Amino acid sequence: MLRQYELVERVKEYDPDADEAMLNRAYVYTVQKHGTQTRASGDPYFSHPVEVAGLMTDLKLDQETIATALLHDTVEDTLATIDDIEINFGPKVARLVDGVTKLSKIEQMPENERAAENLRKFLLAMSEDIRVLLVKLGDRLHNMRTLHFIKNPDKRSRIARETMDIYAPLAERVGMYEYMREMQLLAFEQLEPEAYRTIENRLDQLRALDTGQVDAIALDIKHALAEAGLKVEVTGREKHPYSIWRKMAERHVSFEQVTDIMAFRVLTDDEADCYAALGVLHQTWQALPGKFKDYISTPKTNGYRSLHTSLMYENSMRVEVQIRTREMHRRNEFGLAAHWAYKQGGPSNTVKPDGQVGWLRDLIEIVDTSHDPEELLEHTKLAIYQDRIFAFTPKGALFQLPKGATPVDFAFAVHSDLGAQTVGAKINGRHVPLRTPLANGDVVEIIKGKEAEPQLSWLAFVVTGKARATIRRAVRLKERFELAEIGQKLYQEIAAKVPAKIGKKALTEALERLDMEEAEDLYYAIGSAKIEDREVMEALLPGCTDELPEGQDWTPGKKALSIRGLTPGVGFDLAPCCHPVPGDRIVGTRRSGAKVEVHTIDCHRLASGIDSDWIDLSWTQQSVGAVGRLCVTLYDRPGTLAEMAGIFAKNNVNVTSLSQVQLDHPFTTYEVDLQVQDLAHLTRILSALRASDSVAQAERI
Incomplete structure (x- = not known):
C-alpha cells in the first residue's frame, strides 16, 4: 500500500x-x-x-x-x-x-x-x-x-x-x-474456472517448449523494417486466456486450432512510417486475406488508432501485427484517461458527451427512454459492446454501429427523429428491406415519411440499444394514446349513467379521489379496462352506486338476466369460453356443489365433452345484458383503434376488456369484451365493424 x-x-x-x-x-x-x-x-x-x-x-x-x-x-x-x-x-x-x-x-x-x-x-x-x-x-x-x-x-x-x-x-x-x-x-x-485453468495449462506447456520463439519473431520483424530504413520498436506477447477462449468459442475450434496466439506490436515515429512498415511486412511475409484493418484513417468510437494485419510466418504460423505511432500507443492503452493526463495549466473541469465520447449521448437517451430495469440493462449492454462496423451517409458522414446493425439502427444513430420517420432505405444506391444487415463501408440513404412512426415489428431485427429503447417507448406512447381515445368515449357513457350533471369540477375531484394527475390517466385506465365503471361513477359522485348490486348493468331501464329452466334461487355463471348473450341457444352444465355454467349450444367445450349433468335452458323474454367477446383485426395505421372505439360508442356498448393478442404488420389483432344487450345488438356491432375500412376482419369468439 x-x-x-x-x-x-x-x-x-x-x-x-x-x-x-x-x-x-x-x-x-x-x-x-x-x-x-x-x-x-x-x-x-x-x-x-x-x-x-x-x-x-x-x-x-x-x-x-x-x-x-x-x-x-x-x-x-x-x-x-x-x-x-x-x-x-x-x-x-x-x-x-x-x-x-x-x-x-x-x-x-x-x-x-x-x-x-x-x-x-x-x-x-x-x-x-x-x-x-x-x-x-x-x-x-x-x-x-x-x-x-x-x-x-x-x-x-x-x-x-x-x-x-x-x-x-x-x-x-x-x-x-x-x-x-x-x-x-x-x-x-x-x-469459467475450468476453462481458465485448461487454457493456462496449455499456455504453460507452450512456454516450456518455447526456445525464445517470440523474441526471434520480433527480431525478424525489426530487421526487415530496419533494412527498409525504418526506426521502430517491436514487442511480442501471447494473448491472454480470455481472448483465446473467446476466439475458440466464436470459431468453434479447439485450442490447437487457434493459430494466432502470438501478437506483435510495432511502434513508429510518425503516421507515414506506419503505412511504410505495413508495406514492408506485406512484401516480406504473406498477408492473410480479410485480416487487415485500418483504424488510423477510420478510428474506433473510443479514439483507438492502429493498423492491424495478420501474416503467415515460417512453418505456416499465423501472427497478428499491430502498427501504430508511440503517441497512438499511449492514447490506445489509456484512452480517455490519456486526454485527462496532467498538462501545464491543467485539464478543463468537465468533459461533456461529445467528440470522442459522443456515445455517451446515446447512453443518456437510453436512460431516459427505458421503461424498466431489465430494459435499461439490456439496452445499455447493447450500447457498450464492442464489435463494430463502419457505414456512411450519402454526404460522407461516418457512423460506427454494432455488427448485425440494419438501416433502422443506422437511422436512429444519425438522429432519433430520422429513425422514427423511416419508411425505407437504400444501401449503395439500391433499395433494400429494412432488416438488411449492413456491411463495412456501406453508404446508407434513409427514406423518411412525415406521417411515419416506429413499428413494433422492428424490434425483431434492430440490434442497437438506442433503437430498441426508442421504438419501445414510441409503441407504448402510441398504445397509450389510442387507448386513452377509447377511454374518453367510454367515459362519456359512464358519466351519463351518474344521476347528476357531471362537469369539469366533478372530474377534477374524481381524479383526486382516484389518485390520478390528469384526465388522460383516467381515460387510459378506462380504455385499458384497468378500472371498473362502478369505481369511476363512485369517484364522480360518491354514494351513487350504493343501491346497485355488484355486477349489475347500471343503464337505466335494463333488467337483470333471467334464464328459463333453472330452479328459482339456483346460482349460475355465463361460461367464459363462449360468452353467451341473450338470443343464443343455450344449455347448462352442473357439477355437484357448483353453480350451473351456461354455454352456447355450439360451444367447443361441449363438443369436446364435459363430465357433468346437462340442463336444457333458454332465455326469458325480459333477459337483457351480457358480455360478448369479439376478435377484431385492424390495419396497423394511425386512428384505426379510435375508429373502432367510435363504432362501439355509436352502438351504445361498454368495453369491459381490450387486449392486443397479435401483431403481424400491417395488421394488429385485438380481443374485445363488450357489454351488450342481446345477440341482435352484438350482431349489429359485428356488421358495423366489418363495414369499416379500418377493420380487416371481425369475428365473434
Whole structure:
C-alpha cells in the first residue's frame, strides 16, 4: 500500500503545482473515517481507496481525481456526508465523490433493479464529468484484483458477471484497453474456472517448449523494417486466456486450432512510417486475406488508432501485427484517461458527451427512454459492446454501429427523429428491406415519411440499444394514446349513467379521489379496462352506486338476466369460453356443489365433452345484458383503434376488456369484451365493424 508521502510525490512528479495540502488532508481523512474497518482480505479498508488513488496517479490524472479516489467510499461506508466532503475539499471533489458513490438505498432492491438503478445514476453522473468513470473503473479493477478473498461464491460470480457485462465494455469504450483486458481476465477466472485453468495449462506447456520463439519473431520483424530504413520498436506477447477462449468459442475450434496466439506490436515515429512498415511486412511475409484493418484513417468510437494485419510466418504460423505511432500507443492503452493526463495549466473541469465520447449521448437517451430495469440493462449492454462496423451517409458522414446493425439502427444513430420517420432505405444506391444487415463501408440513404412512426415489428431485427429503447417507448406512447381515445368515449357513457350533471369540477375531484394527475390517466385506465365503471361513477359522485348490486348493468331501464329452466334461487355463471348473450341457444352444465355454467349450444367445450349433468335452458323474454367477446383485426395505421372505439360508442356498448393478442404488420389483432344487450345488438356491432375500412376482419369468439 502506498504511504501518504509516496502518493503525494507521485502526483508532484507530473504536476508540480498540485495542492499538496489537499492531497494530504484527503489521505488522512479516508484513514480516519474508515478507521478499523477491514476488507475480506483482512487488510485495513482504507488500503482500497489508497490503491485506487495509486492507479489514478499511474494515469497521471489531476489532483481532484486523486482526491476523489481517496474519498470515494467514505460516504457509503462511513458516517461522512457529501456536505462534509464539500466543506473539507470543495464542491468539485464533492460532486465527483457523489457520482462515484454506490448509494446504499438501492441495496434492498431486487438484484436486477439494484444493478439497473446503480447503472442509471452512474451513467448520469458520468455524463456530467467523465472522471467519475475513470475513478469507478479504477475502483472496480482493484476490487477484481482482490475478489478471490470473498468467500461467498455466488457473490464472487455476481461481481465478475457485472464486471464482464458492464465495466470491461465501458473501459473498452473509453479506450482503456489495459483495464479492459485485466478485468476480462479476472472475471473469466471466476466465471469459467475450468476453462481458465485448461487454457493456462496449455499456455504453460507452450512456454516450456518455447526456445525464445517470440523474441526471434520480433527480431525478424525489426530487421526487415530496419533494412527498409525504418526506426521502430517491436514487442511480442501471447494473448491472454480470455481472448483465446473467446476466439475458440466464436470459431468453434479447439485450442490447437487457434493459430494466432502470438501478437506483435510495432511502434513508429510518425503516421507515414506506419503505412511504410505495413508495406514492408506485406512484401516480406504473406498477408492473410480479410485480416487487415485500418483504424488510423477510420478510428474506433473510443479514439483507438492502429493498423492491424495478420501474416503467415515460417512453418505456416499465423501472427497478428499491430502498427501504430508511440503517441497512438499511449492514447490506445489509456484512452480517455490519456486526454485527462496532467498538462501545464491543467485539464478543463468537465468533459461533456461529445467528440470522442459522443456515445455517451446515446447512453443518456437510453436512460431516459427505458421503461424498466431489465430494459435499461439490456439496452445499455447493447450500447457498450464492442464489435463494430463502419457505414456512411450519402454526404460522407461516418457512423460506427454494432455488427448485425440494419438501416433502422443506422437511422436512429444519425438522429432519433430520422429513425422514427423511416419508411425505407437504400444501401449503395439500391433499395433494400429494412432488416438488411449492413456491411463495412456501406453508404446508407434513409427514406423518411412525415406521417411515419416506429413499428413494433422492428424490434425483431434492430440490434442497437438506442433503437430498441426508442421504438419501445414510441409503441407504448402510441398504445397509450389510442387507448386513452377509447377511454374518453367510454367515459362519456359512464358519466351519463351518474344521476347528476357531471362537469369539469366533478372530474377534477374524481381524479383526486382516484389518485390520478390528469384526465388522460383516467381515460387510459378506462380504455385499458384497468378500472371498473362502478369505481369511476363512485369517484364522480360518491354514494351513487350504493343501491346497485355488484355486477349489475347500471343503464337505466335494463333488467337483470333471467334464464328459463333453472330452479328459482339456483346460482349460475355465463361460461367464459363462449360468452353467451341473450338470443343464443343455450344449455347448462352442473357439477355437484357448483353453480350451473351456461354455454352456447355450439360451444367447443361441449363438443369436446364435459363430465357433468346437462340442463336444457333458454332465455326469458325480459333477459337483457351480457358480455360478448369479439376478435377484431385492424390495419396497423394511425386512428384505426379510435375508429373502432367510435363504432362501439355509436352502438351504445361498454368495453369491459381490450387486449392486443397479435401483431403481424400491417395488421394488429385485438380481443374485445363488450357489454351488450342481446345477440341482435352484438350482431349489429359485428356488421358495423366489418363495414369499416379500418377493420380487416371481425369475428365473434
